[in-house]
Amino acid sequence: xxxxxxxEVSLAVAEAVKLANTDVIAAYPITPQTHIVEHLSExxxxxxxxxxxxxxxxxxxxxxxxxxxxxxxxRTFTATSSQGLALMNEMIYIAPVLRVPIVLAIANRALxxxxxxxxxHSDIMSVRDAGWVSVFAENGQxxxxxxxxxxxxxxxxxxxxxxxxxxxxxxxxxxxxxILIPDQAEVDKYLPPFKPNLKLDxxxxxxxxxxGAPECYTEARKATDNxxxxxxxxxxxxxxxxxxxxxxxxHVVETYRHxxxxxxxxxxxxxxxxxxxxxxxxxxxxxxxxLVRIRLWRPxxxxxxxxxxxxxxxxxxxxxxxxxxxxxxxxxxxxKSLLYNSNLKPNASNYIVGLxxxxxxxxxxxxxxxKASSGQVQTRCEFVGVYx
Amino acid sequence: MTKPTIDALAKVGDLPLGFTAKPGSTMDFKTGDxxxxxxxxxxxxxxxxxxxxxxxxDGVYKDMYDGKDDATKYFQADYDYCKGCGICAQECxxxxxxxxxxxx
Numbered sequence: 001x002x003x004x005x006x007x008e009v010s011l012a013v014a015e016a017v018k019l020a021n022t023d024v025i026a027a028y029p030i031t032p033q034t035h036i037v038e039h040l041s042e043x044x045x046x047x048x049x050x051x052x053x054x055x056x057x058x059x060x061x062x063x064x065x066x067x068x069x070x071x072x073x074x075r076t077f078t079a080t081s082s083q084g085l086a087l088m089n090e091m092i093y094i095a096p097v098l099r100v101p102i103v104l105a106i107a108n109r110a111l112x113x114x115x116x117x118x119x120x121h122s123d124i125m126s127v128r129d130a131g132w133v134s135v136f137a138e139n140g141q142x143x144x145x146x147x148x149x150x151x152x153x154x155x156x157x158x159x160x161x162x163x164x165x166x167x168x169x170x171x172x173x174x175x176x177x178x179i180l181i182p183d184q185a186e187v188d189k190y191l192p193p194f195k196p197n198l199k200l201d202x203x204x205x206x207x208x209x210x211x212g213a214p215e216c217y218t219e220a221r222k223a224t225d226n227x228x229x230x231x232x233x234x235x236x237x238x239x240x241x242x243x244x245x246x247x248x249x250x251h252v253v254e255t256y257r258h259x260x261x262x263x264x265x266x267x268x269x270x271x272x273x274x275x276x277x278x279x280x281x282x283x284x285x286x287x288x289x290x291l292v293r294i295r296l297w298r299p300x301x302x303x304x305x306x307x308x309x310x311x312x313x314x315x316x317x318x319x320x321x322x323x324x325x326x327x328x329x330x331x332x333x334x335x336k337s338l339l340y341n342s343n344l345k346p347n348a349s350n351y352i353v354g355l356x357x358x359x360x361x362x363x364x365x366x367x368x369x370x371k372a373s374s375g376q377v378q379t380r381c382e383f384v385g386v387y388x
Numbered sequence: 389m390t391k392p393t394i395d396a397l398a399k400v401g402d403l404p405l406g407f408t409a410k411p412g413s414t415m416d417f418k419t420g421d422x423x424x425x426x427x428x429x430x431x432x433x434x435x436x437x438x439x440x441x442x443x444x445x446d447g448v449y450k451d452m453y454d455g456k457d458d459a460t461k462y463f464q465a466d467y468d469y470c471k472g473c474g475i476c477a478q479e480c481x482x483x484x485x486x487x488x489x490x491x492x
Contacts, residue, residue: 099406160405198406206408219400220407226400 002180002246009140010035010173012181013079013105013165016147018049019187023074023194026054026065030084031117032169033107037079059084063091063102070100070162071208073199075151078102081169082109085123095162096131097224098208099198101154102162104132105147107173108269108320110356118357119169121269121320124297125330131224133163133231134298136268138254140177143167145248148182148191152238155194159231166297168270170357182246190245232299252296253304257283261290263373264309264346266335267318268294271353271360275318278365289369300334306342315339315346316372319381322352327380347372350381358385414469420448423472425487427465433484436461440476440485449476 007015014036017025025044027037043049052069056062062078070076080088085106095102106124110116124134133153137143146165154163167173198206212220235252243249256276258264265275272293282289292308294301309315317336319329328336332350339348351368354360364384371382427440441449441463448466465476477485 097407198408205411207411207413208406208408210407210409212407216398216403219398219403223400223403223407 002182002186004178004180006176007140007179007181008035008174008176009143009167009179010107011039012140012144012177012179013147013167014039014043015181016144017077017103018043019182019184020075020077020148020151020191021193022049022051022077024052024054024066024069024076025078026056026062026069026076027078028056028059028062028080028084030059030081032109032119032173033079033081033084033105035173036105036107040077059087060091063088063095066102066104067091067095067098067100070102070196071098071198071200073194073196075155075194076100076102077105079105079107081107082111082117082123086111086126089127092127092132093130094209096228097220099160099224099227100162101160101194101196103147103150103154104162104164106164106166107169108166109169116356117169119171119320120355120357121166121330122355124164124166125321125323128298128330131161131228132298133159133161133228133235133296134166135163135235135296136166136294137172138270138272138293138295139172140175140179141248142250143172144179144181145242145246145250148187149238149242149250152191152241153231153235155196156234156238157195157197159227159234160197161227161231166269172270186245190242229299232296232301235296250295251304252294252301253308254293254295255308256291256293258290258292258308259311260288261312262288263314263316263369264290264292264312265316265318265365265368265372266292266294266309266331268297268331269320271318271320274360274362275365278362278369281362282366282369287369287373289373294331300338302338305335305338306344309339309344309346312344312346314372314375315348316368317348317350318368319350319352320354322355322381322383329381332381347375347377349376349378352381352383353385355383418468420466420468420470423467423470423490425472425474425489426467426470427472427474427476427485428488429462429464430484430486431462433482434462435482436463437481438463439479439481440465443475443479445473445475446471
């Protein structure tokens with residue numbers, strides 16, 4: 001039986017990597033992701049996990065090693081944050097087209113400048129276009145579960161793509177939460193050994209990482225785009241299979257008290273926990289407010305989002321990254337673009353919160369609700385709580 | 389079914405998984421069309437030393453000697469694959485190779 005124990009979320013992610021019998025971990029420590037790979041290096045050194053731990057000299061090398069080890073047929077994991085992800089950027093864009101399954105945990109942290117080690121989503125949004133499957137966890141249990149699910153999705157022979165599993169830095173990664181740690185037998189049942197579609201093999205050599213001239217570059221990018229869109233069905237399947245083994249059902253889009261809500265607040269990540277409390281308090285005051293949370297960010301879950309927003313009159317789209325010089329944050333842009341091509345026309349405004357670790361409180365959500373439910377549409381995103 | 393290959397005008401669905409290639413796939417292409425200058429050998433000066441053969445970074449030189457006729461003692465560049473780098477001309481101890489501008 002699974003045991004429920006109090007554990008730091010970073011360590012729970014590392015435990016999931018161990019339960020997945022990962023073969024190769026190539027990583028470089030960076031705050032606030034450090035505890036994940038630190039714990040993994042201990043597990044490997046103590047002989048609890050039979051894996052190659054490669055302590056590389058940079059994140060660029062970490063992702064390069066991961067691409068190589070995955071291409072050699074090894075179950076592969078790494079983790080990073082912020083500037084580390086930025087340094088990986090070149091290799092991040094290469095992995096999806098080469099179709100190498102890699103699980104990357106990102107403890108989301110703000111990008112410099114100014115230097116800031118705290119949480120927002122600017123790091124992952126800098127690589128949102130790269131072709132990775134991308135999921136966002138809300139709490140510790142989900143972080144562990146999504147890590148296991150990520151291996152299953154990435155290595156699905158019909159997907160064979162890298163995947164990023166995002167947890168908010170500090171506000172999720174460093175919290176100690178009660179977490180159900182599954183049995184090895186359960187995990188083995190859920191996660192079969194990695195059988196790569198394509199593999200570097202001296203007996204049957206192939207060349208990986210080739211030049212794509214103008215005559216075929218477009219086709220190579222489109223092929224990756226096609227498979228990324230198709231991967232959503234496999235993510236849903238992996239969620240359903242997870243429920244069969246572990247009894248916890250996930251969806252690509254989660255909703256909370258949204259059925260009869262006039263105003264919907266839409267967001268990603270751990271702030272949804274605070275937002276649910278705010279929704280409860282506002283509901284107690286008779287305010288018809290609900291919540292929609294995106295768990296699967298890439299591929300973008302268009303149908304599920306439209307279904308969740310079908311009755312909303314007012315929509316507050318909440319971002320944790322500001323695109324400078326642009327009218328909306330990334331979530332705001334994509335949701336508004338989706339709505340434009342649909343027959344849904346809620347009053348949609350975009351709110352930027354929690355940059356660089358600024359607290360996001362229940363009062364912030366109540367302020368956003370008041371603003372959004374007034375029906376007034378702001379064409380440019382609002383930086384909530386900015387002193388100016 | 390179409391053979392999966394990274395070819396000019398290959399369709400999206402025909403590309404090999406992960407944009408990979410089997411060894412020797414360059415045989416399907418003539419890569420020498422990058423060349424702007426071509427090596428021309430003066431067979432009178434050639435002493436069959438094989439410097440061009442060993443120095444060529446692309447391995448395009450072929451030994452033409454048939455084992456009998458001294459007139460076949462020379463090396464010939466394969467213009468389907470020669471990129472025109474000029475290393476053979478630089479290294480030839482007899483200056484028997486001249487790099488000549490390709491006529492368009």
